[in-house]
Amino acid sequence: MAIPDHARTNFKTLLRAAGDGNLALMECQDAATGNLRYVICAVGRDGGDYVFTPFGHLADGDPYDAYLPPDPDDPSGFLAPDDGGR
Template identity: 65%
Template sequence: MAIPEPFRRNFDTLLRAAEEGDLALLECTDAVTGAPRYVLCAVGREAGAYVMTPFGHLHDGNPFEAYVPPA
């Protein structure tokens, strides 16, 4: 199964941000549950202000139990 192109572009953006040192880990609040989430963000700048683009949150618990790798 191929990874969809929009996800590939987002991953490329994430790699560029990492190469340039423009990543941040932010503590945010889950919009549905209100639980704290630790979110990996790319940091950009626009009109002198920082812009945080969220890419995903760190998994609570053991991620090896939460995901099944491709066959």
Template identity: 75%
Template sequence: MSIPSSARSNFQTLLRAAGEGNLALMECLDAASGAPRYVICAVGRGDGDFVFTPFGHLSDGNPYDAYLPPEPGDHSGFIHLATSGEAP
């Protein structure tokens, strides 16, 4: 699967902010659930004020349990967990 150019652009912005020391970790509330989230933000300036641009939040619990990686050798698929209780 191909990563969209908008995601690549946002990633470059995030790298640039990190390189310049312009990242912040903010405690916010999830707009849908109201649960606390710890959000990674780029920090900029606008009209004399700080501007915080959210890029994503840190995973609750074990992040390895939250994501399925791409399938090695198959660029169009992802590794799927076994649903029958078997190990992947």
């Protein structure tokens, strides 16, 4: 699967912010569930104000349980949970 251009652009922005020391971890409330989330943000300036741009949140619990990696034998698929995705 190809990673879409917008995701690549956002990732490059995130890497640049990290390289410049302009990342923050903010405690936020999930708009849909109300749960607390720990959100990775790029920090910028707008005049004298700080601007925080959210890029995503840290996984709750074990991140290996939250995501399925790509299947190396099927470029359009993902490993199933019982495939030992770790």
